[in-house]
Amino acid sequence: xxxxxxxxxxxxxxxxxxxxxxxxxxxxxxxxxxxxxxxxxxxxxxxxxxxxxxxxxxxxxxxxxxxxxxxxxxxxxxxxxxxxxxxxxxxxxxxxxxxxxxxxxxxxxxxxxxxxxxxxxxxxxxxxxxxxxxxxxxxxxxxxxxxxxxxxxxxxxxxxxxxxxxxxxxxxxxxxxxxxxxxxxxxxxxxxxxxxxxxxxxxxxxxxxxxxxxxxxxxxxxxxxxxxxxxxxxxxxxxxxxx
Numbered sequence: 001x002x003x004x005x006x007x008x009x010x011x012x013x014x015x016x017x018x019x020x021x022x023x024x025x026x027x028x029x030x031x032x033x034x035x036x037x038x039x040x041x042x043x044x045x046x047x048x049x050x051x052x053x054x055x056x057x058x059x060x061x062x063x064x065x066x067x068x069x070x071x072x073x074x075x076x077x078x079x080x081x082x083x084x085x086x087x088x089x090x091x092x093x094x095x096x097x098x099x100x101x102x103x104x105x106x107x108x109x110x111x112x113x114x115x116x117x118x119x120x121x122x123x124x125x126x127x128x129x130x131x132x133x134x135x136x137x138x139x140x141x142x143x144x145x146x147x148x149x150x151x152x153x154x155x156x157x158x159x160x161x162x163x164x165x166x167x168x169x170x171x172x173x174x175x176x177x178x179x180x181x182x183x184x185x186x187x188x189x190x191x192x193x194x195x196x197x198x199x200x201x202x203x204x205x206x207x208x209x210x211x212x213x214x215x216x217x218x219x220x221x222x223x224x225x226x227x228x229x230x231x232x233x234x235x236x237x238x239x240x241x242x243x
Contacts, residue, residue, distance in 0.1 A: 022050065051104045055208065058102040059091050066207070067102065074154055074199065077145070080138030083182075083197040106198065111185035115178045123235075126242045128184070131195045133235040136228050139176060139197075143225045152206045152213065153221055154199050155181055174220055175227040 022036035036050040057063055068089050075081045091100040114122070123129055139156060146153040156176040176182075185194045206213040 019050075051106075053102040056099055056101065057208075059100045063207075064089055064091065064102055067104070070152065071104075071199075073151070074142070074197075077138070077142050079134060080142050080197075082193070083135055083138065083195055085196055085198065110187075111183050111194070113180040114182040114184055115180045117184065122184075123238050126239060127192075128194055129235055129238050129242075131193065133232055133239070135182070135195050135197070136176075136232040136235060140225055140228045140232065143221050143228070147217055147221055150217070153216060154197065156224055157181070157220075173227065174223040175231070176224055177227070177231045 018038060020037045022034040024032065024034055031051060031053050033051040038050070053059075053067075058067070071084070071087050071089070075084045075087075085106045087104050087106050089102070089104045092103050093100050122132070139154075143153055143156075145151075156179050157174065181198050183196045183198055185196070188194050206216050
């Protein structure tokens with residue numbers, strides 16, 4: 001099962017799932033995400049982030065292509081796409097006689113989500129602070145672009161269980177600094193990158209409920225943009241002090 005180089009979605013793209021073990025990463029709305037070990041053709045375990053959209057309509061060819069188009073939009077967006085890991089969209093059946101559902105897979109990162117970091121730990125490394133500032137500025141621009149174009153936005157909120165502090169800041173104040181969808185790796189990759197944005201697909205309901213789509217675009221998005229600008233200013237001030 002290869003997914004490092006995602007391509008176009010072929011017709012009737014259905015794969016068998018041979019999962020040896022898994023644990024839930026996030027759950028909400030129409031979607032669930034797992035950290036899973038999946039057997040490949042050579043019967044070796046491959047560790048992936050596996051995401052399922054439970055509503056059957058998302059397994060239609062039209063919705064599968066819409067999901068792929070949204071991923072391409074994120075992946076190719078200037079100053080934001082570098083934070084989006086490669087993703088493959090496909091259909092699979094949980095059992096031979098079940099209906100196919102929509103899935104996607106991504107690599108699993110060794111690290112932890114940003115909401116698990118305290119400020120002292122998060123801001124001690126200037127290199128990481130600069131990368132976070134780049135992410136914040138890219139996220140600001142993508143929120144602006146999705147509003148201008150009438151699109152759904154990437155999920156910058158809380159999706160997985162978190163502590164009370166992060167939950168309050170992310171859920172009620174809509175502060176993306178406390179999102180669980182930004183993963184910071186323990187070590188830089190070959191490009192020196194540690195920050196990755198993992199859209200867990202929790203925004204699926206935006207595509208099925210018009211009222212939720214409008215609320216996210218015209219209420220949540222502007223508040224998140226404001227919070228990102230405040231956070232970006234804080235990051236700039238931290239970098240100034242470290243000079």
